[in-house]
Amino acid sequence: MGSEFVTKWQSQVKKGTLSFIILSILKGNEYYGYELIEEIKQNLQIQLAEGTLYPLMNRLKDEELVTSKWVEQESGIPRKYYTLTTHGETVLNEMKVYWVEMNKSIKKIL
Amino acid sequence: MKNIEFKSDSAQRIYNDYLHRVKSATSILSTPDQTDLLLEINSHIYEALQSIPMANEVESLLTITEKLGRPEEFLVPMVATRKIVEAQRTFNPRHVLQALRLNISNGIFYAIMSVGYLFLSVFVLLIVTKIFAPQRTGLFMVDGKYKAFGFVSNPDQMTEVLGYWFIPLTLGAALIFYVAVTLLFRLKKTKK
Numbered sequence: 001m002g003s004e005f006v007t008k009w010q011s012q013v014k015k016g017t018l019s020f021i022i023l024s025i026l027k028g029n030e031y032y033g034y035e036l037i038e039e040i041k042q043n044l045q046i047q048l049a050e051g052t053l054y055p056l057m058n059r060l061k062d063e064e065l066v067t068s069k070w071v072e073q074e075s076g077i078p079r080k081y082y083t084l085t086t087h088g089e090t091v092l093n094e095m096k097v098y099w100v101e102m103n104k105s106i107k108k109i110l
Numbered sequence: 111m112k113n114i115e116f117k118s119d120s121a122q123r124i125y126n127d128y129l130h131r132v133k134s135a136t137s138i139l140s141t142p143d144q145t146d147l148l149l150e151i152n153s154h155i156y157e158a159l160q161s162i163p164m165a166n167e168v169e170s171l172l173t174i175t176e177k178l179g180r181p182e183e184f185l186v187p188m189v190a191t192r193k194i195v196e197a198q199r200t201f202n203p204r205h206v207l208q209a210l211r212l213n214i215s216n217g218i219f220y221a222i223m224s225v226g227y228l229f230l231s232v233f234v235l236l237i238v239t240k241i242f243a244p245q246r247t248g249l250f251m252v253d254g255k256y257k258a259f260g261f262v263s264n265p266d267q268m269t270e271v272l273g274y275w276f277i278p279l280t281l282g283a284a285l286i287f288y289v290a291v292t293l294l295f296r297l298k299k300t301k302k
Binding site for chain 1: 149156
C-alpha cells in the first residue's frame with residue numbers, strides 16, 4: 001500500500017520536473033528527440049514513456065523556450081534538433097533558483 | 111519522406127501500419143504539421159533501430175513502438191496544441207471548431223469559447239430557418255409580452271413582431287459573437 005503511494009509520488013515528481021530536466025540538458029547543447037531521451041535515461045536513471053517527450057517538446061516550443069530545426073542526414077532520414085532559446089535560458093535560471101531554494105527548505109525539515 | 115526499409119516482410123508491415131496510424135491520428139492538421147510529426151516519429155524509429163542490435167527486426171520494432179506508445183493516444187496533446195496554433199493563425203471557423211473540440215476539456219477558456227461558438231452557430235441556423243419557416247422563426251409576443259426568440263414549433267396565439275428584420279438583427283448578433291470569440295482567441299494568443 002505504502003510502496004504504491006511512493007510509486008505514484010515518484011511518477012508525479014518525474015512528470016513535474018521533466019521540463020526542468022530537459023531545459024537543463026539542452027543548455028549549451030542541441031539534441032534530437034531520441035538522443036534527448038537516451039540522455040535523460042542515462043544521466044537520471046529515469047524510465048521515460050518515450051511518447052510523452054514529443055508532446056512536451058512541442059509545448060516547450062510553443063512557449064518559445066526551445067527552438068527546433070531539421071538537419072538532413074546521410075541516411076536520408078533527417079533529425080530534428082532542439083536548442084534552448086534565450087528566453088528558455090532565462091526561464092531555466094529562474095527554475096534553478098527555485099529548485100535550489102526548495103531543496104534547501106526540504107533539507108531543513110528532513 | 112524516406113521510409114525505413116526492413117529485410118523482414120513482417121517488420122515492414124508493422125512499420126507501415128504504425129506510420130499509417132500516425133497519419134490517421136494527425137489527419138486533422140495542416141499538411142506541413144502532419145509531415146513534421148510524421149518525420150519526427152520516423153526519425154525516432156530509425157535512430158532507435160540504430161542503437162539496438164537488429165538480431166530480430168520484428169522484436170526491435172515492436173519494442174520501439176511499444177515504448178513510443180499508441181499514436182492515437184500519445185499524439186493527442188500535440189494534435190490539440192497544433193490545431194489551436196493553426197486556428198489562431200487562420201481564424202478559419204472550421205479550424206477554430208476543430209481546435210475547440212480537441213481542447214474542450216483543457217480548461218475554462220476553451221469551454222467559454224465553445225459556448226460562444228455554439229451561440230454563433232445557433233444564430234446562423236436561425237437565419238436559415240427564418241428563410242424556410244418564416245412564421246415559426248422570429249421574436250414572438252403574446253398580449254404585448256415577450257414570449258420567445260428563435261424557432262417555435264407552434265406559433266398559434268403568438269405574434270411575430272420582427273418580420274424579416276429578424277435576419278439582419280440575428281446576423282448582427284452573430285457578428286458580435288464572432289468578433290467576441292475571435293478577440294478572446296487573440297487574447298489567448300498574445301497572453302503567451
